[in-house]
Amino acid sequence: xxxxxxxxxxxxxxxxxxxxxxxxxxxxxxxxxxxxxxxxxxxxxxxxxxxxxxxxxxxxxxxxxxxxxxxxxxxxxxxxxxxxxxxxxxxxxxxxxxxxxxxxxxxxxxxxxxxxxxxxxxxxxxxxxxxxxxxxxxxxxxxxxxxxxxxxxxxxxxxxxxxxxxxxxxxxxxxxxxxxxxxxxxxxxxxxxxxxxxxxxxxxxxxxxxxxxxxxxxxxxxxxxxxxxxxxxxxxxxxxxxxxxxxxxxxxxxxxxxxxxxxxxxxxxxxxx
Amino acid sequence: xxxxxxxxxxxxxxxxxxxxxxxxxxxxxxxxxxxxxxxxxxxxxxxxxxxxxxxxxxxxxxxxxxxxxxxxxxxxxxxxxxxxxxxxxxxxxxxxxxxxxxxxxxxxxxxxxxxxxxxxxxxxxxxxxxxxxxxxxxxxxxxxxxxxxxxxxxxxxxxxxxxxxxxxxxxxxxxxxxxxxxxxxxxxxxxxxxxxxxxxxxxxxxxxxxxxxxxxxxxxxxxxxxxxxxxxxxxxxxxxxxxxxxxxxxxxxxxxxxxxxxxxxxxxxxxxx
Numbered sequence: 001x002x003x004x005x006x007x008x009x010x011x012x013x014x015x016x017x018x019x020x021x022x023x024x025x026x027x028x029x030x031x032x033x034x035x036x037x038x039x040x041x042x043x044x045x046x047x048x049x050x051x052x053x054x055x056x057x058x059x060x061x062x063x064x065x066x067x068x069x070x071x072x073x074x075x076x077x078x079x080x081x082x083x084x085x086x087x088x089x090x091x092x093x094x095x096x097x098x099x100x101x102x103x104x105x106x107x108x109x110x111x112x113x114x115x116x117x118x119x120x121x122x123x124x125x126x127x128x129x130x131x132x133x134x135x136x137x138x139x140x141x142x143x144x145x146x147x148x149x150x151x152x153x154x155x156x157x158x159x160x161x162x163x164x165x166x167x168x169x170x171x172x173x174x175x176x177x178x179x180x181x182x183x184x185x186x187x188x189x190x191x192x193x194x195x196x197x198x199x200x201x202x203x204x205x206x207x208x209x210x211x212x213x214x215x216x217x218x219x220x221x222x223x224x225x226x227x228x229x230x231x232x233x234x235x236x237x238x239x240x241x242x243x244x245x246x247x248x249x250x251x252x253x254x255x256x257x258x259x260x261x262x263x264x265x266x267x268x269x270x271x272x273x
Numbered sequence: 274x275x276x277x278x279x280x281x282x283x284x285x286x287x288x289x290x291x292x293x294x295x296x297x298x299x300x301x302x303x304x305x306x307x308x309x310x311x312x313x314x315x316x317x318x319x320x321x322x323x324x325x326x327x328x329x330x331x332x333x334x335x336x337x338x339x340x341x342x343x344x345x346x347x348x349x350x351x352x353x354x355x356x357x358x359x360x361x362x363x364x365x366x367x368x369x370x371x372x373x374x375x376x377x378x379x380x381x382x383x384x385x386x387x388x389x390x391x392x393x394x395x396x397x398x399x400x401x402x403x404x405x406x407x408x409x410x411x412x413x414x415x416x417x418x419x420x421x422x423x424x425x426x427x428x429x430x431x432x433x434x435x436x437x438x439x440x441x442x443x444x445x446x447x448x449x450x451x452x453x454x455x456x457x458x459x460x461x462x463x464x465x466x467x468x469x470x471x472x473x474x475x476x477x478x479x480x481x482x483x484x485x486x487x488x489x490x491x492x493x494x495x496x497x498x499x500x501x502x503x504x505x506x507x508x509x510x511x512x513x514x515x516x517x518x519x520x521x522x523x524x525x526x527x528x529x530x531x532x533x534x535x536x537x538x539x540x541x542x543x544x545x546x
Contacts, residue, residue, distance in 0.1 A: 045520070138525045147518030168525075175519050209539050242535070245420030246448050247318070252411045252441075255531035258524065262515070262532045266482050 006058065006076065010086035017089055020057060023105065024093070026159050035161035038094055038103035040068040045171035047071070052107035056082035059090035062101030072102055095167050108161055111150070111179045113189045119149065123264055124195070124218035126152035126186060128232055130253065131224050136160060137168025138254035139221065140176060146261035147268070150177030152186055152218065154232075187235050190218060197236040199228050200260055202249065204241030211240050213264050224253045278349065279331065283359035290362055293330060296378065297366070299432050308434035311367055311376035313341040318444035320344070325380035329355035332363035335374030345375055368440050381434055384423070384452045386462045392422065396537055397468070397491035399425035399459060401505055403526065404497050409433060410441025411527035412494065413449060419534035420541070423450030425459055425491065427505075460508050463491060470509040472501050473533055475522065477514030484513050486537050497526045 009017050022028035023036045034054060037046060044067075046053060056075050063069055076082060090099065125143040130136040140151055140160060153160060160166075160178060181189070190197050196217040200208065220236055222228030233239060242251065242259060251259075282290050295301035296309045307327060310319060317340075319326060329348050336342055349355060363372065398416040403409040413424055413433060426433060433439075433451060454462070463470050469490040473481065493509055495501030506512060515524065515532060523529075 048520075138528060141521065142524050142528050144519040145515075145517045145521040145524045170521075170523075172519070172521060242418075244418045245538070246417040246445070247321075248414065248418040248443075248445060250443075251415050251418045251531065252527065254525065255411060255415050255528050258528035258532050259535045265518070 006056070006082040006084045008084045008086075010089060012089060012092075016083050017085065020093055020105065024163055026162070029108070029159065029161050033108050034105050035108055035166065036093070036103060036105055036163060037166055038163070039096060039100050040065060040071065040102060042166070042171050043071055043102055043104055045174050046104065046106060047075075049174035051174050052109065053080055054105040054107055056080055056102070056104045057085050057090070057093075058082065058103075059085050059087055059099065059101040061087045062090070062099055065100060068100055068102050075104075095163055109178065111177045113179060113181050113185060116150070116177065116179060116189075118193045118195060118216050120216065121268060122149045122216045123261070123268060124148055124150055124152065124216070125257065125261065126154055126218050126220045127158055128183070128220065128228055129155040129223040130158050130221075133159070133162040133164035134168045135224065135252070135254045136162075137165035139257045140165070140169045141172040142254065142258045142261060144172035144175050146258075146265040148176065148261065150179060152179045152181060154181065154183050154186055156180075183232060196238065198238045198240060198260075198264070199233060199236040200242060200256060201227055201233060201239050202241055202244075203233075204239040206238070206240050208240040208242055208260055208263055211238055213267050215268055217264060219257065219260050219264060221253060221257050279329070279355040279357045281357045281359075283362060285362060285365075289356050290358065293366055293378065297436055299435070302381070302432065302434050306381050307378050308381055308439065309366070309376060309378055309436060310439055311372070311436070312369060313338060313344065313373050313375060315439070315444050316344055316375055316377055318447050319377065319379060320348070322447035324447050325382065326353055327378040327380055329353055329375070329377045330358055330363070330366075331355065331376075332358050332360055332372065332374035334360045335363070335372055338373060341373055341375050348377075368436055382451065384450045386452060386454050386458060389423070389450065389452060389462075391466045391468060391489050393489065394541060395422045395489040396534070396541060397421055397423055397425065397489070398530065398534065399427055399491050399493040400431055401456070401493065401501055402428040402496040403431050403494075405526075406432070406435040406437035407441045408497065408525070408527045409435075410438035412530045413438070413442045414445040415527065415531045415534060417445035417448050419531075419538040421449065421534065423452060425452045425454060427454065427456050427459055429453075456505060469511065471511045471513060471533075471537070472506055472509040473515060473529060474500055474506060474512050475514055475517075476506075477512040479511070479513050481513040481515055481533055481536055484511055486540050488541055490537060492530065492533050492537065494526060494530050
């Protein structure tokens, strides 16, 4: 196996392992601007999208998939540094129940508001806050599937590079432009670029299907528990609601964003015909 | 505190604690026909729906919420047996990061196909299989919100009473009729009751929004990884697809069922006007 040539690490005090482990924490990611991805699918998509791969880690005892082994080999040939981890150390890093034995450290890629070119017909997602990292990841995956161009992250606590978020994106992180900004900056940007801001709330006066969305548009999503803050609810252009049957007062935040984004996406197709 | 009168259990070998713990396993639930719910919201909804509450367990050191304490008191007055658990033992049972200190053992409620009365305009969900208990629970919650009447469970491995599933339903389990049956029985039932069966697959020839759904209708969902089995795909009335943008080949199964169920629900409203 060619990835054998990477140095072997089986000591949990090895600084290379400690560096990997520190990226499991928000602080570690914030301090370094790095994050960890894991699994063949994620790594393959990172390569496709020319994501900035800093280093690779493999567990040769598990990496049996031929495509995965070739991927490791290709990255090594491109001069990307790496380590081989003992099975025990790799286990400490992975969230997968059946890990594939390959992962990488990547540099985070953030865009500034000024860098964002707004296509006439584009669709965006903005997340004010999100308690569950898995929900955030599912939203990012859903946003790509609905044809969104990028995600605005409006809270410093909301971390798209959390390992559970990255895992739930299923590789969609690389195709989406990520923008971190303050709420005020976001609203000012949307106004100056004539981007329609749409939020969802049980208090919305209009059913989400009744609105004819004007594009470019951005769907603004609040936290699972408390929804969008009053500050944002009062500044967005439209507040729609998803009618709930039964005694439900809400649906899962990722499901809600899927229902809304796919409705917006389908109207966009009709509009552009 | 009135729930103080329940006997106190702090020994992990106590049969009452062991009974609770055994219900965390599929085997334990299958053998007894019981399951566990936890949290004030779930318990309150169980009471509203006259669910069969066998016993109650509380952690008095945590149960500070007034409504939760009154609920415990009410159930005790109704003669429902219960125990007080030590904080450590309660911790072992809960999935919540901030447990509310109240839970209950309930009797599972299953319907037979023959018991199901099909309303003319009704909407149903059928789940062939689901790897993630959380996804299954989110689907059940979404089904209630979309106005579904019940859920068909087509695989013995798919357990709506798994604690992670119950937790994700947010209490929607009690309002939905649960039916466990074989695929063949399900298809035969749908045909004889003129219930339209709809599945979703990337191979579907029609976009999900293009179909005019006829009601009663049932959405049939397959597993996250492999989708619906060929057997079901070949027997359902319609196979629709959700168009994916970008390089996405799929979205989360719970999000997909939300997108589809809410589209069906909205057409049902229009149809019934």
